[in-house]
Amino acid sequence: MITELESGINVPFISGNVATAINVPFISGPFPWPLIGNIPHVIGRKPHVLVSNLAKNYGPLMSLRMGTRVVVFGSSPAVAAEILRTHDRELSARYAPKATPIEESELKKYSLLWSTDCQNQWKSFRVLWKSELFSNKALDLQAEIRAKKKRKSKKCMDKMFQVWGDIIKQRRNVDDHNDVKHEDFLDFMMANGFSDVQILYMLLEILPAGAGTLIATTEWAMAELLKNKEAMAKLHQELEGEIMNTNFVKESQLSKLPYLNACIKETLRLHPPIAFLxxxxxxxxxxxxxxxxxxxxxxxxxxxxxxxxxxxxxxxSFRPERFLNSNLEFKGQDFEFLPFGGGRRMCPGLPYAHRQLQLILASLIYYFKWYLPNDGDPWQIDMDEKYAVPLQMKKPLLLLSSRRC
Ligand code: HEM
Incomplete structure (x- = not known):
């Protein structure tokens, strides 16, 4: 049987029994070519859109072959619940491509994100992240440090390893000689016996995993709000009522900003930074x-x-109101809305990411007015996506601002 897909490709459809007989995966999907499999079906396109269109024909559990490797796609809440809840133990490994410059044994020893299985080292990293670094209690304790950092401007990215390495050494020396405690990330890692190299790897992971996702989400949120004047006005009104001429947004104010929260959720629904878990x-x-x-x-x-x-x-459509009278959360329990994933590999940075998104957006919208250059019409903003991790705007958003207060 030949199925015509929205993408315009004609592909033979293999049903369960035939698939078994010629030794291809049991789950249905477009016909894989010898050796290269389905690579021609996805190469050079937006894989997230293409695969979503294919799933309309082949169902919410679908498979493709990339070379010799089977890739299974789940695209319904019921399938997501099977993968992330029922079979979490069997399906929570990570695949590190052979091209990765770091050996698998090193990944297991030092990496959280790329740890191929969920063994002891990964578990101890997760416990530390959850309880010491990014629990609500730990974040409350770090609020003052974040507020101080916002007030200082820093030069942050070249020679990271060397700079961080020096800081770690310096901190260890100081701490050996007197009892000063900063109660920040470094203190927690050192107090829990992590070596310099483990700390450096952890920092190297936090930066792309954390900064990239936060930047992409902020950019999409700003683009959506610029295009949706009504939502922008409602958000500004909510912020005016709560922030009222303070010099910076306080973390204690965040729980009183439901529309801001709804805007963040709606942005993550439309533009999940990680399109595929x-x-x-x-x-x-x-x-x-x-x-x-x-x-x-x-x-x-x-x-x-x-x-x-x-x-x-x-x-x-961007409609934050859909989240206002809804109990939907992104904590991994609502399988139709999983921007931070679910199950044991769920994003450990969620509490921190959520706070940062609230602080960044609230500050950008409350303190500044935003325009397109040359008085451009916000409806002209190009919302086309570029597939990457994180999912990005194809044309970076270019805006001008003036201070409101
Ligand atoms: C908008 C912000 C963010 C989003 C949407 C996001 C989303 C995700 C998703 C979908 C995963 C994969 C979950 C899975 O495989 O089931 C993940 C993993 C991860 N995220 Fe985030 N993330 C964000 C911010 C952050 C931040 C700020 C940090 C660090 C400070 C962080 C650190 C990590 C790490 C280390 C992992 C790997 C966990 C593991 O493999 O065990 N993320 N994130």
């Missing part, structure tokens, strides 16, 4: 009566779920 099967398992072979990549397609008309009314 990147999991890998550490053993063969069955999901919804289909076999997922060991070592398959298992990707939950957040972009597809965020744009699914079966889940969201008018899914391509």
């Amino acid at each position: 990147p999991h890998c099967a550490n053993s063969t398992c069955e999901v919804m009566n289909y076999t997922i072979p060991k070592n398959s990549l298992v990707l939950v397609n957040l972009w597809a779920m965020g744009h699914d008309p079966m889940i969201w009314d008018d899914p391509f």
